[in-house]
Amino acid sequence: xxxxxxxxxxxxxxxxxxxxxxxxxxxxxxxxxxxxxxxxxxxxxxxxxxxxxxxxxxxxxxxxxxxxxxxxxxxxxxxxxxxxxxxxxxxxxxxxxxxxxxxxxxxxxxxxxxxxxxx
Amino acid sequence: xxxxxxxxxxxxxxxxxxxxxxxxxxxxxxxxxxxxxxxxxxxxxxxxxxxxxxxxxxxxxxxxxxxxxxxxxxxxxxxxxxxxxxxxxxxxxxxxxxxxxxxxxxxxx
Numbered sequence: 001x002x003x004x005x006x007x008x009x010x011x012x013x014x015x016x017x018x019x020x021x022x023x024x025x026x027x028x029x030x031x032x033x034x035x036x037x038x039x040x041x042x043x044x045x046x047x048x049x050x051x052x053x054x055x056x057x058x059x060x061x062x063x064x065x066x067x068x069x070x071x072x073x074x075x076x077x078x079x080x081x082x083x084x085x086x087x088x089x090x091x092x093x094x095x096x097x098x099x100x101x102x103x104x105x106x107x108x109x110x111x112x113x114x115x116x117x118x119x
Numbered sequence: 120x121x122x123x124x125x126x127x128x129x130x131x132x133x134x135x136x137x138x139x140x141x142x143x144x145x146x147x148x149x150x151x152x153x154x155x156x157x158x159x160x161x162x163x164x165x166x167x168x169x170x171x172x173x174x175x176x177x178x179x180x181x182x183x184x185x186x187x188x189x190x191x192x193x194x195x196x197x198x199x200x201x202x203x204x205x206x207x208x209x210x211x212x213x214x215x216x217x218x219x220x221x222x223x224x225x226x227x228x
Contacts, residue, residue, distance in 0.1 A: 031214045042206060042218045043162065092161060096214050099167070108152065108216060113161040 003027075004111035006093050012117045018081045021114045023093030028073040031096035034066070035110075038089045046091075049076040083118045090115050121145040123219035125207050130225045131197050139192045139222045141207035150210045151183050151190040156221070157203045166192065167210070194224070202226045 003026040013019050023032065032049040047055040047068055055068035070076040080087055093111040123143045131137040141151065150169035154162035168174055168183035168190060180193040194201055204223050208216040 033215060035216075042220045043208075043216070045215050045217070048213070048215060090161070094216075105167070105169075107164055107167050108210065108214060109164055110154075110162045 004093055004095055004109060006091075006111040006114050008114055009112060010115040010117075012119060013083050015084055015118055017083055018079055019083065019116065020077050020079045021091055021093070023076045023078070023111055025074045025095045025097075027097065029095040029097055030073075031108075032070060032076045033094045033108075034068060034076070034078045035092040035094060036089045037092065037113075043092065046078070049078075080116065083116075085118045088116060088118045121209065121217045123207055123209060123217065125205075125219040125222045127220065128223045128225070130227065132227050133197055133199060135197050136193065136195050137197060137224065139194075139205050139207075139224070141190045141192075141219055143188050143190075143207070143209050143219075145188075145209045145211070145217065147211040147213070148185070148188075148209060149212045149214075151181070152208045152210055152216065153179075153181055153192045154206045154208060154218075155203050156206065162206065165205075197226050199226050199228070 005024045034046040035043045037043045045058045046061045047057040049055050049068050049070040051070045067079045090113040092113045097109050099105040099107045125141045152167045153165040155165050156162045166181035173182045178195045183190040204221040206218050206221045208218045
């Protein structure tokens with residue numbers, strides 16, 4: 001399975017500022033994604049991080065607000081721009097990795113999340 | 120559009136068996152995944168079904184019927200530590216996930 005590290009793990013941010021979250025995977029993966037989980041809610045896909053090209057955003061998410069980079073196969077960043085209290089969420093990096101219970105099968109794993117509070 | 124339905128809350132006692140159902144409507148279906156999330160933690164992968172039938176992993180099993188657009192997660196020999204939220208998620212062919220709203224499982228002594 002892929003081990004996914006995110007930082008920061010938590011932060012308290014001022015309204016109007018921007019914060020960049022980093023995601024590092026311990027092995028080369030083909031697919032990386034960013035999800036958001038607002039308080040008490042389920043997870044929602046923000047975008048697919050594409051290596052060397054622009055991310056593919058889901059409806060309701062735009063590049064100006066959530067710029068994403070993926071310079072190589074194991075690293076990606078998500079920036080939350082011009083933050084407001086509504087952006088207070090857990091931001092989760094995920095990657096498609098191999099299922100260690102079945103080496104012929106891949107599955108989607110999540111990092112530990114970055115818990116952002118905007119004040 | 121895509122939608123998944125699962126119960127919002129399930130309660131059970133230690134040692135019991137509980138089944139969490141999930142029905143879905145989606146395009147580009149590739150498989151059904153299950154994730155566990157403890158309060159204050161991140162989602163942890165439990166199980167994945169791409170084909171019809173039952174997948175067993177220790178105390179947890181997951182079932183899929185593609186023709187019925189239905190799956191379930193079965194938890195056996197419940198323990199207090201199993202108290203958590205459980206999410207079903209449809210995996211699409213592009214490997215993105217659409218999540219259900221989650222089922223909170225409360226296990227009591």
